Amino acid sequence: MCFAGDNTGTEPLEVEDTSDLPQTPPRSCITGTTLFEDLDSVKQLKKSAKTVVGNEMASAPYYQDIGMSRPDPLIEERKNILKDELRPFIELAWNSTFASSLYRHCANRKRVKEFLQSTEVYDWKNRRWILPESHKKLKEAEMYEPLVKLLNTIFEWFWGKDAACRKAVDTHLTQLPHKEPVSTANYSSPDISVKAEGSSFQLPHKDTPTSIGYSNIAAFFEVKVTNQDWSVIEELLQLAGYARQIFTQQPNWRFVRALIITEQNFRLFHFDRSGVQFTQAIDIHQNARTFTRLVLGLCSLEESDIGLDNSIKWEVREGRKLRGTLKTRRENNVEVTYQLADVQPTVLFYEVRRRGLTSWSVVDPL
Incomplete structure (x- = not known):
């Protein structure tokens, strides 16, 4: 199996220098695995998250904004x-x-x-x-x-x-x-x-x-x-x-x-x-x-x-995802696992390039 930590004794074989590794351009990104370090930033993040999710829910699907002639193009x-x-x-x-x-x-x-x-x-x-x-x-x-x-x-x-x-x-x-x-x-x-x-x-x-x-x-x-x-x-x-x-x-x-x-x-x-x-x-x-x-x-x-976000885990039955969980941390940095309310995100997008946000409805375990 391929696990992090299996690289003991690994020696690069071709080019060694990794200083020019491509950098992802800066962008707004909120994920379920963000680590919270102080309460002020948490409050700001919560406020921003509510605004962003609200905009995602209210906005028209992206395909209407890029000149698509119909929602099911060839x-x-x-x-x-x-x-x-x-x-x-x-x-x-x-x-x-x-x-x-x-x-x-x-x-x-x-x-x-x-x-x-x-x-x-x-x-x-x-x-x-x-x-x-x-x-x-x-x-x-x-x-x-x-x-x-x-x-x-x-x-x-x-x-x-x-x-x-x-x-x-x-x-x-x-x-x-x-x-x-x-x-x-x-x-x-x-x-x-x-x-x-x-x-x-x-x-x-x-x-x-x-x-x-x-x-x-x-x-x-x-x-x-x-x-x-x-x-x-x-x-x-x-x-x-x-x-x-x-x-x-x-x-x-x-x-x-x-x-x-x-x-x-x-x-x-x-x-x-x-x-x-x-x-x-x-x-x-x-x-x-x-x-x-x-x-x-x-x-x-x-x-x-x-490429999978492994903070999300699934239970599959008869070949279909039945339910899932999302593991993250509370504002006090204590790890918590939420039950997903649905196996689909709150809003499903159909583009590759877009804001780095995936919203999931969850059930609080408390």
Whole structure:
């Protein structure tokens, strides 16, 4: 399993300097896990929280403010909306260490090296993954099977029997249903989805052939080949559509990270309520250690690694969230657990970029 504290003896493998890690732009953000230090700030926070929640409840849905022609736009229309919503896009510099600095606690240097030397999905001698080699006629469909095998092999090698909680699935032909402010028949199909088992995940609200949907995936990967004429913005908007559905169908996510993978490189995208940032293309073969750690982190068994707010816990029965709890601290800094009054937030939003606030109705235990 991947736990904080497993990094004893971890040594960075590629670039060491982390001084240029991207910083989230300042924004107003109130969460259920804020630690209170003095009574004056608590009073101010309570007053602000009441004002903000009141504004959220009273304001019109955001989609009316960004020129949406209807509350159930087609996928291509949605991409244009997301393009306006997420600007400016933040592209990290070529020498950024963001990707290589993440998830070092998930696997130390020795473990990753042992994996790469022993696994059948990596050629240690030639320093390359067992993926199709690049050529002008290479098709994207040729990448699905070897990548699914590669991902599941990483899970099984590092997690053993616990790998059953994460399974990479080829979903490029699977219609994952969308959730919108109104009834919709829209869907999308990430090339590879990681189906998750655990109390934070539930069956999709509509039936799918493999019972997989945005409500029970821990991560997704999009596959390209280098002979395709795809721009990075097209890739970003495709991933943004998937990330939006995770934020909508699993509203206690704080951020969503995903990879675009080709036969030669990968690119990391990070979505949160302030927008999106992404790396330059990174050689997947020369940076096999970084790629391995990213796979372990993006699909981690430790839910805070993948982006979930683990102050919220769920009870699932017959594949559906039945009830939940929210753990926070009172103004005297004493920890308290509230029963959620509903498994949905007070107000459900349908955007990626917006104020960093999720409101939940709770029942006071006293």
